[in-house]
Amino acid sequence: MPRRIVIGIRGVGHRVIDSIWRLGYASRFFLLTMLKSGTSLRRFGLIIREVYFTGVLSLIIILVSGLFVGMVLGLQGYETLQRYGAESAVGTMVALSLLRELGPVVAALLFASRAGSAITAEIGLMKATEQLAAMEMMAVDPIARVVAPRFWAGVISMPLLAALFSAIGVFGGYLVAVVLIGVDEGSFWSQMQDAVDFRYDIVNGVIKTCVFGVAVTAIAVFEGYDASPTAEGVSGATTRTVVTSSLAILGLDFVLTSFMFRGMS
Amino acid sequence: MQRTTMDLWVGIFVIAGIGALLVLAFKVGNLGTYSAADSYVVTGSFENIGGLKVRAPVKSAGVVVGRVTGIQFSTDTFDAQVIMSIDSRYQFPKDTFASILTSGLIGEQYIGLAAGGDEAVLKSGDKIMKTNSALVLEEMIGRFLFNKASEGDGKEKAGAD
Numbered sequence: 182m183p184r185r186i187v188i189g190i191r192g193v194g195h196r197v198i199d200s201i202w203r204l205g206y207a208s209r210f211f212l213l214t215m216l217k218s219g220t221s222l223r224r225f226g227l228i229i230r231e232v233y234f235t236g237v238l239s240l241i242i243i244l245v246s247g248l249f250v251g252m253v254l255g256l257q258g259y260e261t262l263q264r265y266g267a268e269s270a271v272g273t274m275v276a277l278s279l280l281r282e283l284g285p286v287v288a289a290l291l292f293a294s295r296a297g298s299a300i301t302a303e304i305g306l307m308k309a310t311e312q313l314a315a316m317e318m319m320a321v322d323p324i325a326r327v328v329a330p331r332f333w334a335g336v337i338s339m340p341l342l343a344a345l346f347s348a349i350g351v352f353g354g355y356l357v358a359v360v361l362i363g364v365d366e367g368s369f370w371s372q373m374q375d376a377v378d379f380r381y382d383i384v385n386g387v388i389k390t391c392v393f394g395v396a397v398t399a400i401a402v403f404e405g406y407d408a409s410p411t412a413e414g415v416s417g418a419t420t421r422t423v424v425t426s427s428l429a430i431l432g433l434d435f436v437l438t439s440f441m442f443r444g445m446s
Numbered sequence: 447m448q449r450t451t452m453d454l455w456v457g458i459f460v461i462a463g464i465g466a467l468l469v470l471a472f473k474v475g476n477l478g479t480y481s482a483a484d485s486y487v488v489t490g491s492f493e494n495i496g497g498l499k500v501r502a503p504v505k506s507a508g509v510v511v512g513r514v515t516g517i518q519f520s521t522d523t524f525d526a527q528v529i530m531s532i533d534s535r536y537q538f539p540k541d542t543f544a545s546i547l548t549s550g551l552i553g554e555q556y557i558g559l560a561a562g563g564d565e566a567v568l569k570s571g572d573k574i575m576k577t578n579s580a581l582v583l584e585e586m587i588g589r590f591l592f593n594k595a596s597e598g599d600g601k602e603k604a605g606a607d
Binding site for chain 2: 226229230232233236237240276280337338340341342344345347348349351370373374375377378379381382383387
């Protein structure tokens with residue numbers, strides 16, 4: 182009996198040590214990516230190529246979901262607000278919820294599942310087919326050549342995608358509330374402009390998206406680089422990217438929100 | 447894919463993203479309508495500010511002329527010091543009257559400025575002397591009930607006489 186308890190405790194210890202080791206490895210990998218970004222920033226063509234794959238190809242899903250999220254917000258906001266005779270505040274509600282929370286968070290979740298998983302799968306497969314090892318043989322640093330451009334492309338794309346998401350979401354809210362339901366157009370826009378502050382709402386939203394961009398792409402490139410070089414390993418790494426980055430987005434969002442919007446209006 | 451096509455698409459993407467940010471700033475946000483760049487600061491002390499919050503608008507004749515930038519409690523006079531930053535395009539006389547008003551029945555509270563007749567204008571750091579506190583609904587109802595009760599008392603006494 183005591184022997185079994187010892188084995189159980191040993192298992193807990195093993196897992197804790199493993200996860201701490203992995204965290205340290207991930208941080209060292211992140212630092213290494215930062216140190217070696219210099220060369221990839223000088224070869225900007227590489228980053229542009231990756232912006233095309235992570236940013237431009239994610240546009241469709243971001244724009245369509247942004248439109249629908251905005252439309253649903255308009256419908257539901259109208260349903261609730263018209264009970265209090267405040268249906269002209271629907272613009273304020275749509276804009277504030279998109280700019281502060283839904284825009285950054287939903288765009289980052291979509292970005293993680295659309296682009297993050299693709300980055301992980303690509304790097305993982307490169308590792309499985311020994312392309313990364315071949316690069317090292319040719320004295321090409323795979324972190325500078327493969328990892329850093331993907332990382333910076335994600336960091337560049339994420340805020341732009343979230344801004345497009347919020348803008349098209351506000352347009353979707355406008356379509357439903359003003360065009361479909363018939364809320365007064367003037368009060369829709371003027372109440373929105375009255376309530377949305379540039380520094381307080383928009384800049385804070387952009388800061389959030391930058392943090393999410395760094396987090397998602399850092400997780401994606403690390404999982405790809407760390408994947409075991411088998412078909413199973415790559416699929417597991419892709420799943421881990423989506424799960425870990427979604428949890429990281431939601432957790433970071435709570436932390437950032439509690440710093441940015443604490444105790445204010 | 448051709449390098450030039452890719453460059454084109456990335457260019458479109460980046461320009462559209464920055465355009466979306468600009469739309470958010472100017473059409474959705476208040477960057478186009480109100481900027482705090484050139485403004486002057488005045489304070490006013492209120493007996494009770496009700497539900498007034500930092501960033502609440504300061505209006506005159508219904509037009510937004512500034513924002514509330516700070517609210518403090520003063521232990522010297524035991525009242526609330528409200529700091530307002532007002533757009534320097536709008537100059538107000540020294541004897542301007544500031545009161546805390548509510549937009550609609552349950553709307554947000556704001557500061558309403560009613561211009562006086564003084565020749566001198568308010569400058570940065572000045573203090574608004576004439577203020578009017580917020581209406582607190584509970585106090586009003588309490589006063590109303592108290593009046594009703596004393597009226598009833600008076601009637602009863604009149605009946606007894």
